[in-house]
Amino acid sequence: MQMEKKWFTISVYSENNIGLLNRISDIFLKRHINIESLNVSKSEIEHVSKFTIVVNTTETWTQKIVGQIEKQIEVIKAFYHTDEETIYQESALFKIASHLLFDEPQIQNIIAESKSKIVTVSREYFVLAKTGRKHEIDQMHENLEPYGIMQFVRSGRISVTKAEMPITTILNEFYQT
Amino acid sequence: METLKETSKKAKKKTAIKITGAEAIIHCLLAEGVDLIYGYPGGAIMPVYDELYKFQDKLHHVLTRHEQGATHAAQGYARVTGKVGVAVATSGPGATNLVTGLADAQIDSTPIVCITGQVPRHLLGSDAFQETDIIGISTPVTKWNYQITRASEIPEIMAKAFYIAKAGRPGPVLIDVTKNAQFEELEFVYEHCKGVRSYNPRPKPDTEQLERAAALINSAKKPYIIFGQGVILGNAEAQLKELIEKTGIPAAWTILGLSALATDHPLNVGMVGMHGNYGPNVLTNECDLLIAIGMRFDDRVTGNLDTYAKQAKIIHFEIDPAEINKNVKADVPVLGDAKESLELLLPMLKENSHEKWFGEFEAKHKEEYEAVIKNDLHPTKEGLTMGEVIKEINKATNNEAVIVTDVGQHQMVTCRYARFNQSKSNITSGGLGTMGFALPAAIGAKMGVEHREVVAVIGDGGYQMTIQELATIYQNNTAVKIVVLNNEHLGMVRQWQELFFDRRYASTVMTNPDFVKIAEGYHIQAKSVSRREDLAKVVTEMIASDKPYFLEVKVEKEDNVFPMIPSGASVSDIRLK
Numbered sequence: 001m002q003m004e005k006k007w008f009t010i011s012v013y014s015e016n017n018i019g020l021l022n023r024i025s026d027i028f029l030k031r032h033i034n035i036e037s038l039n040v041s042k043s044e045i046e047h048v049s050k051f052t053i054v055v056n057t058t059e060t061w062t063q064k065i066v067g068q069i070e071k072q073i074e075v076i077k078a079f080y081h082t083d084e085e086t087i088y089q090e091s092a093l094f095k096i097a098s099h100l101l102f103d104e105p106q107i108q109n110i111i112a113e114s115k116s117k118i119v120t121v122s123r124e125y126f127v128l129a130k131t132g133r134k135h136e137i138d139q140m141h142e143n144l145e146p147y148g149i150m151q152f153v154r155s156g157r158i159s160v161t162k163a164e165m166p167i168t169t170i171l172n173e174f175y176q177t
Numbered sequence: 178m179e180t181l182k183e184t185s186k187k188a189k190k191k192t193a194i195k196i197t198g199a200e201a202i203i204h205c206l207l208a209e210g211v212d213l214i215y216g217y218p219g220g221a222i223m224p225v226y227d228e229l230y231k232f233q234d235k236l237h238h239v240l241t242r243h244e245q246g247a248t249h250a251a252q253g254y255a256r257v258t259g260k261v262g263v264a265v266a267t268s269g270p271g272a273t274n275l276v277t278g279l280a281d282a283q284i285d286s287t288p289i290v291c292i293t294g295q296v297p298r299h300l301l302g303s304d305a306f307q308e309t310d311i312i313g314i315s316t317p318v319t320k321w322n323y324q325i326t327r328a329s330e331i332p333e334i335m336a337k338a339f340y341i342a343k344a345g346r347p348g349p350v351l352i353d354v355t356k357n358a359q360f361e362e363l364e365f366v367y368e369h370c371k372g373v374r375s376y377n378p379r380p381k382p383d384t385e386q387l388e389r390a391a392a393l394i395n396s397a398k399k400p401y402i403i404f405g406q407g408v409i410l411g412n413a414e415a416q417l418k419e420l421i422e423k424t425g426i427p428a429a430w431t432i433l434g435l436s437a438l439a440t441d442h443p444l445n446v447g448m449v450g451m452h453g454n455y456g457p458n459v460l461t462n463e464c465d466l467l468i469a470i471g472m473r474f475d476d477r478v479t480g481n482l483d484t485y486a487k488q489a490k491i492i493h494f495e496i497d498p499a500e501i502n503k504n505v506k507a508d509v510p511v512l513g514d515a516k517e518s519l520e521l522l523l524p525m526l527k528e529n530s531h532e533k534w535f536g537e538f539e540a541k542h543k544e545e546y547e548a549v550i551k552n553d554l555h556p557t558k559e560g561l562t563m564g565e566v567i568k569e570i571n572k573a574t575n576n577e578a579v580i581v582t583d584v585g586q587h588q589m590v591t592c593r594y595a596r597f598n599q600s601k602s603n604i605t606s607g608g609l610g611t612m613g614f615a616l617p618a619a620i621g622a623k624m625g626v627e628h629r630e631v632v633a634v635i636g637d638g639g640y641q642m643t644i645q646e647l648a649t650i651y652q653n654n655t656a657v658k659i660v661v662l663n664n665e666h667l668g669m670v671r672q673w674q675e676l677f678f679d680r681r682y683a684s685t686v687m688t689n690p691d692f693v694k695i696a697e698g699y700h701i702q703a704k705s706v707s708r709r710e711d712l713a714k715v716v717t718e719m720i721a722s723d724k725p726y727f728l729e730v731k732v733e734k735e736d737n738v739f740p741m742i743p744s745g746a747s748v749s750d751i752r753l754k
Contacts, residue, residue, distance in 0.1 A: 015375050022313060064503060067499035067503070071497065071498070
């Protein structure tokens with residue numbers, strides 16, 4: 001078993017209940033492991049939520065955490081994957097003063113190169129949306145920073161796996177027994 | 178008032194009755210077969226208490242003197258009966274006082290359901306009087322918890338609470354009910370919960386793993402069984418005994434596994450762990466196959482994991498998937514209920530005996546007897562030892578008592594020397610190590626098995642943490658026998674200070690009150706013993722009494738418990754002195 005720290009994406013399929021987020025975050029708190037990113041959304045199955053949690057730790061710890069997460073009553077199934085086993089993205093929004101579009105021609109190049117989208121433009125500011133890997137967003141942030149960023153926000157990682165996650169099968173088994 | 182049967186008949190006909198949430202809670206409890214609950218009233222739970230008053234002929238409520246006592250009593254009841262224990266408290270401080278009991282039940286896998294009152298829904302989050310976020314607070318120490326804010330949720334959630342508390346690896350559940358939900362009316366229909374789709378409490382044992390386990394057991398030269406509470410919780414005592422007798426494998430137990438196999442069984446070699454027996458610890462590192470059944474390789478059992486049973490193949494029978502490979506890597510994990518797994522395993526096993534290997538346990542026992550046991554049970558020095566008190570209790574109860582212990586030296590000594598000939602007889606706070614557990618837990622135990630003798634053995638420190646429950650004993654005339662082994666110290670901490678902190682006895686000396694007078698103040702018959710020649714007679718008198726009885730035994734003040742695996746050391750390095 002590998003003992004060096006790596007990035008792992010933990011995917012949790014669960015019932016959509018108040019308090020479960022608390023229960024899951026407690027598992028990390030109890031073991032003093034930082035959650036690098038967290039996203040909660042609906043999943044491909046009706047009434048089933050999906051947590052996408054990114055951690056930087058050893059595989060042994062990740063396995064134990066996944067075991068503890070699965071132990072929670074309202075968790076249907078949890079998986080963990082390496083970056084290579086998933087397709088993943090993050091989103092970011094940049095709010096920038098509108099006059100810079102005219103005063104700093106370089107900004108237009110950054111927008112074009114980064115393949116980001118202008119979401120809205122007003123007299124005072126415009127908003128850029130960028131979807132991609134963390135390092136791409138970091139790069140864009142670095143490029144824009146010298147001109148002044150009024151507000152910045154980046155989402156947690158969202159990911160799908162290359163392999164199947166057979167949640168429907170698990171649920172069907174329950175209803176058959 | 179209609180009976181429960183009538184209610185459930187109506188439920189079957191789907192002709193729901195309209196009742197308040199508070200009354201619905203009582204009906205749910207009755208439907209789950211609950212006839213005894215522990216608790217303490219207060220503002221936010223008053224509607225439920227009002228219904229308890231009306232239903233007192235069907236549902237007996239025991240008023241403890243602190244909510245912590247209610248949880249431990251519910252635990253004691255659950256541990257001796259195998260049923261779900263129930264505790265009720267109000268919001269705010271009533272709820273926070275449950276936390277220690279919940280944590281204890283969580284780590285010792287005890288099925289209890291705690292019901293707390295909560296401020297009305299419209300006041301949630303407003304810092305109202307006696308409002309506290311008990312859902313947030315109790316999350317890490319409950320198997321499941323839920324806040325009910327509408328009466329209509331009550332039947333389904335209560336059914337789920339009892340199911341989850343009991344299913345698979347048991348644990349505590351807390352249900353928080355806002356006051357408006359207790360007053361509101363609902364159409365009451367009750368259906369028992371038969372499953373939760375996201376929870377698989379009883380994984381099916383894998384045939385391939387069982388075959389691999391059987392092959393290892395059949396070919397092992399020095400096989401060794403360590404069993405834990407999973408055997409008791411899974412009602413697998415008979416299967417364990419059959420396994421041991423068929424294969425001739427020596428078996429040791431964790432503190433919570435104690436009493437699953439009769440102490441006097443010839444293949445019962447004793448306790449593992451920090452203050453366990455010498456052979457069971459040392460030989461863990463000499464066996465060639467370690468068969469763990471319903472135990473979780475707690476650090477107090479394993480000592481240093483880097484030097485734990487490295488030479489042995491390990492088979493782990495376990496119901497909770499999260500325990501597999503958590504502390505010790507299993508060569509053959511068998512997931513499933515202990516009884517089901519062992520029943521499938523037994524036909525695959527050859528009859529066998531391991532006399533030479535068993536002889537190694539006997540030899541180690543002789544060493545331990547000479548160095549430790551002899552002096553504990555047949556002391557020649559003047560002061561009384563804790564061990565000789567336990568020996569007298571064994572004698573007076575014919576090894577048939579339920580023995581409830583607290584935490585510390587007296588607990589280790591009791592578990593080492595108490596003799597049991599039936600299961601569910603050793604009630605102690607194992608995982609959490611909760612001082613103050615024993616007195617209230619003994620109340621629950623006695624009420625759970627009224628026909629049995631229940632003896633609480635407690636240290637002078639822990640006794641004073643929940644001493645107020647003497648009032649509960651008096652009010653209910655609960656015939657528990659309370660034995661305080663008074664060494665005027667927090668003995669286990671004092672022992673560590675002596676051995677590892679250069680005898681700096683920081684805050685471990687106790688100046689104690691007159692315990693006899695205190696017990697008498699609660700109208701409980703009480704005696705104190707400090708001379709060896711009086712001990713047997715007074716213990717016999719205590720056991721013969723059909724009323725609550727308090728016995729203080731003034732024991733040697735600075736005795737240590739041995740053997741001992743120093744914290745972080747290997748099981749091989751267990752010290753006899």
